[in-house]
Amino acid sequence: MMTIAARIIRFLAMLGALALPGTVLAAQPRPWQTDFQDAATPLMEQVTSFHNLLLIIITLITIFVLLLLVWVIVKFNARSNPTPSRTTHNTMIEVLWTVIPVVILVVIAIPSFKLLYYSDVIPKADMTIKATGNQWYWNYEYPDHGKFSFDANMVDTKDLKPGQPRLLETDNRIVVPVDTVVRVQVAASDVIHAWAMPAFGVKVDAVPGRLNETWFGPVKQEGVYYGQCSELCGIRHGFMPIAVEVVSKAKFDAWVIKAKKEFASNDTQDGNQTEKRMLALNETK
Numbered sequence: 001m002m003t004i005a006a007r008i009i010r011f012l013a014m015l016g017a018l019a020l021p022g023t024v025l026a027a028q029p030r031p032w033q034t035d036f037q038d039a040a041t042p043l044m045e046q047v048t049s050f051h052n053l054l055l056i057i058i059t060l061i062t063i064f065v066l067l068l069l070v071w072v073i074v075k076f077n078a079r080s081n082p083t084p085s086r087t088t089h090n091t092m093i094e095v096l097w098t099v100i101p102v103v104i105l106v107v108i109a110i111p112s113f114k115l116l117y118y119s120d121v122i123p124k125a126d127m128t129i130k131a132t133g134n135q136w137y138w139n140y141e142y143p144d145h146g147k148f149s150f151d152a153n154m155v156d157t158k159d160l161k162p163g164q165p166r167l168l169e170t171d172n173r174i175v176v177p178v179d180t181v182v183r184v185q186v187a188a189s190d191v192i193h194a195w196a197m198p199a200f201g202v203k204v205d206a207v208p209g210r211l212n213e214t215w216f217g218p219v220k221q222e223g224v225y226y227g228q229c230s231e232l233c234g235i236r237h238g239f240m241p242i243a244v245e246v247v248s249k250a251k252f253d254a255w256v257i258k259a260k261k262e263f264a265s266n267d268t269q270d271g272n273q274t275e276k277r278m279l280a281l282n283e284t285k
Helices: 002-019 042-075 091-120 249-262 264-284
Strands: 127-134 137-142 148-152 174-177 182-188 193-197 202-206 212-216 223-229 241-247
Touching: 042 091, 127 174, 127 193, 127 202, 148 249, 174 249, 182 193, 182 202, 193 241, 202 212, 241 249, 249 264
Parallel strands: 127 182, 174 241
Antiparallel strands: 127 137, 137 148, 182 212, 193 202, 193 223, 223 241
16 A cells, blocks of 8 residues: 555656646656756757747648548548549649648758757857766866866765765766856767757767867756766766756855865876876887
């Protein structure tokens, strides 16, 4: 009985989450979710609008083709039409089935090209973050705020705190202020990864030896937003989450001061490791 009651409560909570798109659950996947995460940026709002437009067009075309198929089956079967028509062509029909698809494609292409241009052209950024994919964690650098860097590893299930989502929480989150346009420079140190944040409408490949750029913002709502590596990168591909915490500008300034001290040792260790690797390479030569 307790198990059934727990399942009922969980199901009701799921329905409540689906009915409240503006809650903090918008930052992460919801149980039984079939649509997009709620948009947190203007870019994702446009992606969602374009998706809805395509969904309407596809639905209308599907219904039309289905009704046309039913009409043909009923009207032109052997019983209803014992003497088949010997019509070889119909100019009007041929014009319609050529012109109408072209019009539909133009209707789709115009907002598609606008959205592609909007997402590809990076506006003037307020700050820059560099994300480097590794097997199987992310490294982040803040070049505009003292060039400190840190690793972000997935938090094991046994170490999760109440409210933290399984397979999505990291030990160190990216922190950005609200109402800020953020440029993200993405690279990889080993294999191809992909930095993806569904609520921001962002997905960009992280390729070794290449620096890709994307952007997001401004995010209006404070909270934690979750994404994942979206390019198959090895046995632990599913364990490379991305967590972005959006805070007020005052809290962000305080976090930067704290992060410079906390991650200063990481930068020193990384520098020492790089120097050791260079010395080792010189010795082998």
